[in-house]
Amino acid sequence: MSKLSTTADGLRLANPFVIASGPPGTNANVIGKALDEGWGAVVCKTVSLDASKVVNVYPRYARLRGKASREIYGWENIELISDRPFEIWIDEFKQIKDSHPEGILIASIMEEYRQDAWIEIVERCQDAGVDAFELNMSCPHGLPERKMGSAMGESPEILEEVCGWVMQTARVPVWAKMTPNVTYIEEPTRAALRAGCQGIAAINTIRSVMGVDLETLRPEPTVEGHSTPGGYSSQAIFPIALRMAMEIATVIRDEFPGRSLSGIGGIETGADAAQFILLGANTVQVCTAVMKHGYKIIRPMCEALEAFMDRHGFESIDQFQGHSLQFITGHSDLVRLQESARTVDQAKAVVQADADWDGDDFVDQSDALARG
Numbered sequence: 001m002s003k004l005s006t007t008a009d010g011l012r013l014a015n016p017f018v019i020a021s022g023p024p025g026t027n028a029n030v031i032g033k034a035l036d037e038g039w040g041a042v043v044c045k046t047v048s049l050d051a052s053k054v055v056n057v058y059p060r061y062a063r064l065r066g067k068a069s070r071e072i073y074g075w076e077n078i079e080l081i082s083d084r085p086f087e088i089w090i091d092e093f094k095q096i097k098d099s100h101p102e103g104i105l106i107a108s109i110m111e112e113y114r115q116d117a118w119i120e121i122v123e124r125c126q127d128a129g130v131d132a133f134e135l136n137m138s139c140p141h142g143l144p145e146r147k148m149g150s151a152m153g154e155s156p157e158i159l160e161e162v163c164g165w166v167m168q169t170a171r172v173p174v175w176a177k178m179t180p181n182v183t184y185i186e187e188p189t190r191a192a193l194r195a196g197c198q199g200i201a202a203i204n205t206i207r208s209v210m211g212v213d214l215e216t217l218r219p220e221p222t223v224e225g226h227s228t229p230g231g232y233s234s235q236a237i238f239p240i241a242l243r244m245a246m247e248i249a250t251v252i253r254d255e256f257p258g259r260s261l262s263g264i265g266g267i268e269t270g271a272d273a274a275q276f277i278l279l280g281a282n283t284v285q286v287c288t289a290v291m292k293h294g295y296k297i298i299r300p301m302c303e304a305l306e307a308f309m310d311r312h313g314f315e316s317i318d319q320f321q322g323h324s325l326q327f328i329t330g331h332s333d334l335v336r337l338q339e340s341a342r343t344v345d346q347a348k349a350v351v352q353a354d355a356d357w358d359g360d361d362f363v364d365q366s367d368a369l370a371r372g
């Protein structure tokens, strides 16, 4: 058995890499492709009972590139949930489980604020054989206009109620997917865990406006001359996602031990994944990197994660999951630690107090205070 294999909420994954809900899991064909390429699990594109209400526009993506390198760092989308009929999804869930019985298939679901709708969608998906659920309480655009997605996830009371409806019905593990568009992600996390969800997935995209075209003066992505705020993903969101994963993992460690975390946001390499796991994730999810580089990135990701583990002598994911949480503390503690260690490098003329900043050496002084 590979040292990357892992178990989360009873789901046995060949490796911790999971396709996040979005275009890379949008029909049976691409889900089969992802499983064939070796992804540990796939979360399908979010499904709902009535796809006729879902109407997408074009262009629906806009990208932030490095000024010199042209590399894509940020990706905004105004894409909605799946526009494919629910009946087709049910057939495809069955097909995928027939063709890939060992593959882990997680149904991402979203419904309106009605108990009967949530119960129906859970029952029909689990009867079709899905291995787990991810509740999309977090899509930041389009759906909130129908009081769905992040409109629910931003309200801990509604989130707890809806998760409770799901937990009454679900016979397979349930992860609640969090929106980052809140001040304290610990609050909705606690609400979902109080309702009994086995795990948390985080984060969904961050509300954004990608830019304004300086010729047309229209905001982007521009649809018939107009735009609407969308969801930001890719490498640029990594540090924000990592911080939120750490906060959720701390709540799990201190208040809900045994629950799981699926970390999401800007993950492109095995090294990125290792950092999420060190700060408490059990699995990691990847969406935009697959859209940028294709399904085959699973191989270098697994190789790099395994190389990291070898370097530190870790034999399993469990051996380092959450290891670095112990090194997160408050600022006053950092001051105390530094005072007793006296580690400030005087030779580099590091700014000690705000009065030391000098207009002529400003860039060098900034540099000396930075790491990386």
Ligand SMILES: Cc1cc2nc3c(=O)[nH]c(=O)nc-3n(C[C@H](O)[C@H](O)[C@H](O)COP(=O)(O)O)c2cc1C
Binding pocket: 020, 021, 022, 023, 045, 046, 075, 077, 079, 080, 081, 082, 108, 136, 139, 177, 203, 204, 205, 232, 233, 234, 235, 237, 264, 265, 266, 267, 285, 286, 287, 288, 289
């Ligand atoms: C084009 C696009 C469509 C997405 N659609 C969904 C969706 O249907 N349901 C969902 O829960 N998340 C959706 N997401 C969010 C991703 O699953 C993920 O949470 C987010 O993109 C951050 O991860 P990443 O940086 O690896 O892309 C979508 C993201 C993108 C870029």
